[in-house]
Amino acid sequence: MIKVLVTGSAGFIGSHLCETLLEHGYSVIGIDNFDTFYKKEYKLHNLKVNQGHENFTFYEADLKRKKMIEPAFEGVGVVIHLAGKTGVRPSIENPQSYIENNISVTENVLSVMQEKSISKLLFASSSSVYGNNPNTPWNETLDVNNPISPYAFTKKACELLNHSFHHLYNIDILNLRFFTVFGPRQRPDLAIHKFIKIMFNEESIPMFGDGSTSRDYTYVKDTVAGIIGAMDYILANDNVFDIVNLGHNHPVKLIDLINAIGKATGKDPQIEQKPMQPGDVNITYANIEKAQRMFGYDPKTPLKEGLNNFVEWFIQYPEMLEL
Numbered sequence: 001m002i003k004v005l006v007t008g009s010a011g012f013i014g015s016h017l018c019e020t021l022l023e024h025g026y027s028v029i030g031i032d033n034f035d036t037f038y039k040k041e042y043k044l045h046n047l048k049v050n051q052g053h054e055n056f057t058f059y060e061a062d063l064k065r066k067k068m069i070e071p072a073f074e075g076v077g078v079v080i081h082l083a084g085k086t087g088v089r090p091s092i093e094n095p096q097s098y099i100e101n102n103i104s105v106t107e108n109v110l111s112v113m114q115e116k117s118i119s120k121l122l123f124a125s126s127s128s129v130y131g132n133n134p135n136t137p138w139n140e141t142l143d144v145n146n147p148i149s150p151y152a153f154t155k156k157a158c159e160l161l162n163h164s165f166h167h168l169y170n171i172d173i174l175n176l177r178f179f180t181v182f183g184p185r186q187r188p189d190l191a192i193h194k195f196i197k198i199m200f201n202e203e204s205i206p207m208f209g210d211g212s213t214s215r216d217y218t219y220v221k222d223t224v225a226g227i228i229g230a231m232d233y234i235l236a237n238d239n240v241f242d243i244v245n246l247g248h249n250h251p252v253k254l255i256d257l258i259n260a261i262g263k264a265t266g267k268d269p270q271i272e273q274k275p276m277q278p279g280d281v282n283i284t285y286a287n288i289e290k291a292q293r294m295f296g297y298d299p300k301t302p303l304k305e306g307l308n309n310f311v312e313w314f315i316q317y318p319e320m321l322e323l
């Protein structure tokens with residue numbers, strides 16, 4: 001069975017991806033440096049899900065240090081590069097750190113792949129590259145030359161960097177644009193995680209804007225199924241470079257999300273309205289026909305079911321409410 005290297009394996013999506021790959025019988029190498037963007041305790045909890053599995057090897061390493069990561073790439077057949085600095089708002093405070101952890105790190109990953117003749121890469125791009133493009137649902141042919149945050153800029157820059165390595169060194173690459181992924185173990189900086197916690201603590205929810213902004217929330221198991229579909233596709237095909245949306249195609253208004261979280265937690269949401277934040281977009285909305293066509297992507301999980309699973313996780317791990 002092929003060896004799969006997952007960067008960012010102690011992160012939210014990475015830990016779910018490793019879990020599913022291991023269930024499918026793959027040999028998985030994980031790399032993560034426990035970046036301080038959010039508390040290490042969450043990442044150690046994520047890591048525990050896979051640590052100890054006989055087919056899982058974990059390297060605590062910083063991808064900025066090329067020499068340090070080279071051994072992990074030995075014998076690898078496909079790289080799934082999820083590691084990176086996430087979050088739109090903090091990227092406005094510290095763009096340099098996003099350039100280092102996203103663009104420079106991706107260049108390191110590509111260079112090591114080239115040196116070790118590894119020719120298959122999936123890259124975690126983002127819906128944020130679409131900025132405030134009004135032509136929803138967004139398809140992959142839209143112009144994405146108008147990023148509205150440094151984070152979005154770095155994701156677009158990585159897609160371009162990936163193209164140059166594909167052209168020069170025949171590395172097959174799929175850039176997967178994720179759309180607000182949620183579910184158990186979701187990053188604590190994201191709205192759904194924050195809101196569930198606030199609801200359990202009986203506090204009021206800060207709602208940025210009038211509640212009409214919407215997001216194409218995608219359940220993490222659907223995103224992971226999409227990543228694995230993309231992996232199968234790239235392993236079965238040569239001379240591939242493409243960009244594919246992995247969204248849900250069902251945008252949900254912020255106010256409806258808050259009410260749905262109220263139902264899932266069995267609490268009455270108390271809302272405190274605040275001004276919109278700089279860098280935030282009004283809507284994210286994926287056209288997912290390309291992924292459906294290419295590898296049968298079929299995100300099925302309704303918001304309600306995903307929220308219930310996430311609330312269950314908090315009930316199972318109450319210590320996560322204390323962090």
Ligand SMILES: NC(=O)c1ccc[n+]([C@@H]2O[C@H](COP(=O)([O-])OP(=O)(O)OC[C@H]3O[C@@H](n4cnc5c(N)ncnc54)[C@H](O)[C@@H]3O)[C@@H](O)[C@H]2O)c1
Pocket residue numbers: 007008009010011012013014031032033034035036037043061062063064081082083084085086087101105124125126127177178179180181182187
């Ligand atoms: N979660 C979403 O809704 C979403 C949406 C669009 C795109 N993405 C992208 O998907 C990827 C995974 O997102 P996530 O939500 O799981 O984030 P996450 O922060 O939970 O996971 C990213 C992991 O990368 C690690 N990392 C960061 N810099 C590193 C470095 N220099 N060396 C080694 N490891 C490093 C972090 O420690 C973290 O564990 C990210 O690239 C993100 O930009 C996520």
